Amino acid sequence: METTFFNLTNCLILSFILFGIGCFGVIARRNILIILMSIEIMLNAVNLSFLSFNYFLHFIGGEKAHYFVLLIIAVAAAEAAVGLALLVTIYRNKKNTDSNSLEIMKG
Amino acid sequence: MIDAFWFDSLFILCAIFSILLFLLVVTVKNPVYSILFLIGGFIPIAVIYFMLNAYFIGIIQILVYAGAIMVLFAFVIMMIDLSKDDYKKDKPLVYRVFAGIAIFIALLIVTIPVIDFTSGLFNHLNSNSSNFGTIESIGKMIFSPFKENYFLLSFELVSMLILLGIVGVIILAKQRQAKEED
Numbered sequence: 001m002e003t004t005f006f007n008l009t010n011c012l013i014l015s016f017i018l019f020g021i022g023c024f025g026v027i028a029r030r031n032i033l034i035i036l037m038s039i040e041i042m043l044n045a046v047n048l049s050f051l052s053f054n055y056f057l058h059f060i061g062g063e064k065a066h067y068f069v070l071l072i073i074a075v076a077a078a079e080a081a082v083g084l085a086l087l088v089t090i091y092r093n094k095k096n097t098d099s100n101s102l103e104i105m106k107g
Numbered sequence: 108m109i110d111a112f113w114f115d116s117l118f119i120l121c122a123i124f125s126i127l128l129f130l131l132v133v134t135v136k137n138p139v140y141s142i143l144f145l146i147g148g149f150i151p152i153a154v155i156y157f158m159l160n161a162y163f164i165g166i167i168q169i170l171v172y173a174g175a176i177m178v179l180f181a182f183v184i185m186m187i188d189l190s191k192d193d194y195k196k197d198k199p200l201v202y203r204v205f206a207g208i209a210i211f212i213a214l215l216i217v218t219i220p221v222i223d224f225t226s227g228l229f230n231h232l233n234s235n236s237s238n239f240g241t242i243e244s245i246g247k248m249i250f251s252p253f254k255e256n257y258f259l260l261s262f263e264l265v266s267m268l269i270l271l272g273i274v275g276v277i278i279l280a281k282q283r284q285a286k287e288e289d
Binding site: 004005006009010011012013014016017018019020021022023024025027028029031033034036037038040041044047048051052054055059062063064066067069070071073074075076077078079080081082084085086087088089091092095097 | 118125132133138141145152156158160163164168172175176179180183186214218221222239240245248258261265268269271276279282
């Protein structure tokens with residue numbers, strides 16, 4: 001089979017679709033927990049694009065792309081933890097996890 | 108060893124599953140189901156990482172993302188009263204569908220040059236050493252300080268960053284006890 005599905009273009013299209021799904025989740029959902037989960041989806045899409053570029057460009061940077069993806073996963077972990085701590089604090093003060101209720105600075 | 112047909116079909120299967128599961132994350136109403144679909148969506152992504160010769164990153168994805176971060180999410184769901192979610196205050200469905208389509212078109216405009224540039228330019232290639240992407244070779248890269256790859260300092264600084272995260276979480280989420288003077 002000459003034309004294969006497992007090439008750089010299709011991996012980037014998958015990364016793009018996942019990033020779009022994450023963006024949609026951040027914008028269109030009101031529950032802050034779902035927003036945090038959509039941020040994780042976006043970070044996964046970016047990891048996929050890093051690794052697919054590394055693989056399909058004949059490993060042009062060696063394993064530095066793998067190490068950078070490891071750093072991204074570590075940063076995502078720390079950021080998810082801090083975001084969840086913020087969510088817990090907001091819930092304690094407002095008794096709901098609605099992002100529309102955070103409008104003290106509005107207007 | 109593994110011919111291209113099975114590789115392609117596995118890639119298409121993992122792609123479809125991951126897109127489906129992540130779509131379900133952002134569309135179902137109950138956040139508990141969203142957590143489960145998110146964990147389920149990480150599995151096909153890890154399989155794709157394995158196909159891209161990133162064995163260490165695939166395992167780290169399952170261990171750290173699906174094993175630790177999602178457990179954090181599950182703990183927070185445990186502390187939150189989900190019966191108070193008010194679904195009447197959602198914007199109408201038309202707005203949200205339109206927002207989704209608008210995001211899709213905006214991202215498409217940004218990524219079409221990239222996709223156009225990369226199509227047919229680079230071919231599928233096997234790895235040049237059987238040791239690539241394993242824990243051993245990434246460990247050698249990270250922990251040898253005086254070669255041309257100098258990642259030891261950044262590795263230690265990442266551990267500092269995670270410590271910062273821990274301190275921040277404790278300060279943010281600590282309940283202020285009312286102090287009683289004796």
